[in-house]
Amino acid sequence: MGGTMDGTKQRRRGNTRQRIQDVALDLFAEQGYEKTSLREIAEALDVTKAALYYHFKTKEEILVSIFDDLTQPILDLIEWGRRQPHTLETKQEIVRRYSDILADAAPLFRFMQENQATVRELRVGETFKERMQGLRDIMIDPAARMVDQVRYTSAIFTLHAGMFLLQDLPGEAEDKRKAALEVALDLVAQAHRGATGTA
Structure with missing residues (x-):
């Protein structure tokens, strides 16, 4: 599921x-x-506005199509996760796969982070919230203590923090992503230990 942002653009x-x-x-x-x-979009593409209209009538249509295409892997991951046993290995694999999804759709997630007010007002905001809730639901064990449910959920957002909050720190982007993934996997392991009562 890997791939780079440049590789994604090449394929697209x-x-x-x-x-x-x-x-x-x-x-x-x-x-x-x-x-x-x-x-402006038409000018950047060097096409007429009419040619652009053939594919999309509004900016929101463009944004919704980008969002749907680039976040489809989240839906695929949620469906996969629902069919798996609630084991530590499954939860860690969910985190690994989600880390790859974030990397592959990095421009979209950066846009959403930097335009939160706009995103909230558009249809994609509610859709993204639903996808995050679906991801949360395959991560947490409802019977787990609240502190462990928070750890499971925090693992997901640690990956987001790694993408957004660390971007202006020195270092390679891939090293930051790996560090965030390591912390997220550790949170999942802690939550699993707490939920199962293992040492």
Whole structure:
């Protein structure tokens, strides 16, 4: 499930719809969703506004399509997790896979982090919240103590923190991602020990 951001972009350059998504996301991240117009997206693509309209009628349609495409792996992971036993190995694999998903869709998650107010007002905000709740539900054991439920949930958000809060610190992005993953896996192990009463 690995792959780099550049590799994702390379695979996505194949068709016009995906080129529109990539250029729009770059512009949304660079100057903000509200300040980006369909005309600017068309100009950046070197196409007419009518050509852009053939694929998308509004900015929100573009953003929703980006969100749906790049977060589909979260839905796939939730479905996979629901079919697995509630073991430590399963939960650690969920965390590893989610770390890969974040890396593969890094531009989208950065955009969402930096445009939280806008995202909350759009349909993608509620959809993302539902996906995070689905991810939480395959991680936690409802019978676990609250402190262990918080640890399971915190493992997910440790990966987010690794992407956003560490980005301006010195060091390689991949090293920061691995460090965040190590901490997240440790939180899952602690929660599992607490939930099962093992030492």
